Amino acid sequence: MSHPEPSHADNRATLNEQCRPSGYRNPDPQSRYNLVVVGSGTAGISTALGAALLGAKVALVERDMLGGSRLHSVTLPTKALVRAGRAAHALRTAEKFGVTLQPIEWNSAGVLDYVRAVQAKSAASGSLQELLDRNVDVFFGTGRFVDAQTLDVEGARLRFARAVVATGVRPAKLGIPGLAECEPLYSNTLLRQARLPDSVAILGGGPVGVELAQALTRLGVSVLLYEQRLRILPREDADVSTLLTGILRSEGVQIHQDVRSMRCVRNGNQRTIECDANGLHAVHTVEQILVTVGNTPNIEELRLDQAGVEHDPEGIRVTEQMRTTNPRIFACGDVASEHHYPHASEALARTVVGNALFFSNASVRDLNIPTAIYTDPEIARVGISAPDGIDSGLNEAHCFLSANDRARLDHSEAGFVKLVHDRRGQIKGATIVSPRASELIGEVVLAMNHRISLRDLALTVHPYPTESELLRKCGDYYRTTLLTPAALRLVKKIMDWRR
Ligand SMILES: Cc1cc2nc3c(=O)[nH]c(=O)nc-3n(C[C@H](O)[C@H](O)[C@H](O)COP(=O)(O)OP(=O)(O)OC[C@H]3O[C@@H](n4cnc5c(N)ncnc54)[C@H](O)[C@@H]3O)c2cc1C
Numbered sequence: 001m002s003h004p005e006p007s008h009a010d011n012r013a014t015l016n017e018q019c020r021p022s023g024y025r026n027p028d029p030q031s032r033y034n035l036v037v038v039g040s041g042t043a044g045i046s047t048a049l050g051a052a053l054l055g056a057k058v059a060l061v062e063r064d065m066l067g068g069s070r071l072h073s074v075t076l077p078t079k080a081l082v083r084a085g086r087a088a089h090a091l092r093t094a095e096k097f098g099v100t101l102q103p104i105e106w107n108s109a110g111v112l113d114y115v116r117a118v119q120a121k122s123a124a125s126g127s128l129q130e131l132l133d134r135n136v137d138v139f140f141g142t143g144r145f146v147d148a149q150t151l152d153v154e155g156a157r158l159r160f161a162r163a164v165v166a167t168g169v170r171p172a173k174l175g176i177p178g179l180a181e182c183e184p185l186y187s188n189t190l191l192r193q194a195r196l197p198d199s200v201a202i203l204g205g206g207p208v209g210v211e212l213a214q215a216l217t218r219l220g221v222s223v224l225l226y227e228q229r230l231r232i233l234p235r236e237d238a239d240v241s242t243l244l245t246g247i248l249r250s251e252g253v254q255i256h257q258d259v260r261s262m263r264c265v266r267n268g269n270q271r272t273i274e275c276d277a278n279g280l281h282a283v284h285t286v287e288q289i290l291v292t293v294g295n296t297p298n299i300e301e302l303r304l305d306q307a308g309v310e311h312d313p314e315g316i317r318v319t320e321q322m323r324t325t326n327p328r329i330f331a332c333g334d335v336a337s338e339h340h341y342p343h344a345s346e347a348l349a350r351t352v353v354g355n356a357l358f359f360s361n362a363s364v365r366d367l368n369i370p371t372a373i374y375t376d377p378e379i380a381r382v383g384i385s386a387p388d389g390i391d392s393g394l395n396e397a398h399c400f401l402s403a404n405d406r407a408r409l410d411h412s413e414a415g416f417v418k419l420v421h422d423r424r425g426q427i428k429g430a431t432i433v434s435p436r437a438s439e440l441i442g443e444v445v446l447a448m449n450h451r452i453s454l455r456d457l458a459l460t461v462h463p464y465p466t467e468s469e470l471l472r473k474c475g476d477y478y479r480t481t482l483l484t485p486a487a488l489r490l491v492k493k494i495m496d497w498r499r
Helices: 008-019 042-053 068-072 075-092 108-122 128-133 207-218 238-250 342-357 386-391 405-409 437-449 454-458 469-482 485-498
Strands: 033-038 058-062 136-140 143-147 150-153 156-165 169-171 199-203 222-226 254-256 260-267 270-277 280-286 288-291 295-297 329-331 371-373 378-383 395-400 416-421 427-434
Touching: 008 068, 008 108, 008 128, 033 042, 033 342, 042 058, 042 068, 042 128, 042 136, 042 156, 042 342, 058 156, 068 075, 068 108, 075 108, 075 207, 128 136, 156 342, 199 207, 199 280, 207 222, 207 238, 207 371, 222 270, 222 280, 238 254, 238 427, 270 288, 329 342, 371 437, 378 437, 386 395, 386 416, 386 427, 395 469, 416 469, 427 437, 437 469, 454 469
Parallel strands: 033 058, 033 156, 058 136, 156 329, 199 222, 199 288, 222 254
Antiparallel strands: 143 150, 150 156, 169 295, 260 270, 270 280, 371 378, 378 427, 395 416, 416 427
């Protein structure tokens, strides 16, 4: 017998129970901790659990809810919205597969309930109970350094041998005239609304902006996307921007690039955006404005100077061992890294635990950290991009999705795989644009980490029909480049001789 889905209230209650139960009381501090961790996002929780697993005496300090932005405000909630958008899009385009449907219906309250349900399910990992089961002392409150070896939490003094600051970042306030009066939404407030807006102007054509633009447009929201630079996803290979711009426009997103002199005006529940974009003057009125660019590190309350920890507006300064200017204190995650991804925070946390608790001096410099953008198709990258690779004398092996049977049967032939390599076939970077790019990039990272060459990839049997065959095909392509005229002449001689 199937159980009814938990209600919105149930999910909210589960989240509170897992991440900050109302009856919880902070413990009495121990005399000294091996490790005090400030912030319980992915970076903080991975560090605390990793250290506790090794038997260290650990305290974890969180001023809000356990889990941080991954669980409560940005990563997972926005990915759930993306998934809901995919469901609507699949229904809307089902006739491509010969399937006709009744007019499809959805309501944004239902979509937001689904988002909350995913959060409630995910809250179990890194929950208060898991931390307590691992003998981590959990303190709710704002952490403030008193001196180089002591942190204050609402009056309780935590003395530490080592500490880790993992306090993350928050959306920055942009200085656009009239924007503040428009009370814009941010990536961490959009999904706390009771419903999705009817129309939205998204400021910022970066990974978050394009993901939300596509998801919201697929969920019936009228979307305008504004990007200051000449193209959306300015950090990616230009071919990626061109391809995604075409797809978003075909799905109904209005894209304004090269945006200059923007100003916003509020009229009751409506917001008007005026700017010069693509060399033209544009004026649009929408229900909401959503800001997806700009972050500010969460450091003001920490009193870092008391602990001798140097910092600047970008965040906390660290060495490649993630050590701050106070050798007892490390930093991890968004507050101290350019890689703003939970998987990066986890990887950095592993290095920090080793360097903080033992005598290792491991560096994070050579970590191959992939990125993934969850548009449809997805965009994944690791290492050097193809244009930069070519400029620095490397080579490129590439394949198009239009040549792949899995893409053909999925009706999603827009995309490519580009593997950047040296003369010996060692992979130096990759950009993948395909429906499952985020799942494919892991194989490339493995190859880079273990010096597996394109030749090895060509000899690795991949199942048919899959997108991963494209990685093998890039290997095949590389091998054909080894068949130089001289090599071909030699092979021909051998064939003539063996005939
Ligand atoms: C809109 C958006 C979408 C994203 N989508 C993705 C994605 O799809 N994939 C991906 O890989 N990454 C994504 N990211 C990035 C990802 O969310 C972050 O990289 C990651 O969650 C950062 O983890 P963190 O542990 O460094 O910080 P956080 O998760 O921000 O945790 C920091 C914690 O510290 C607490 N804190 C701060 N100051 C104090 C203090 N003084 N005392 C006590 N506690 C304190 C905060 O309350 C917070 O809980 C996204 C980011 C945004 C903004």
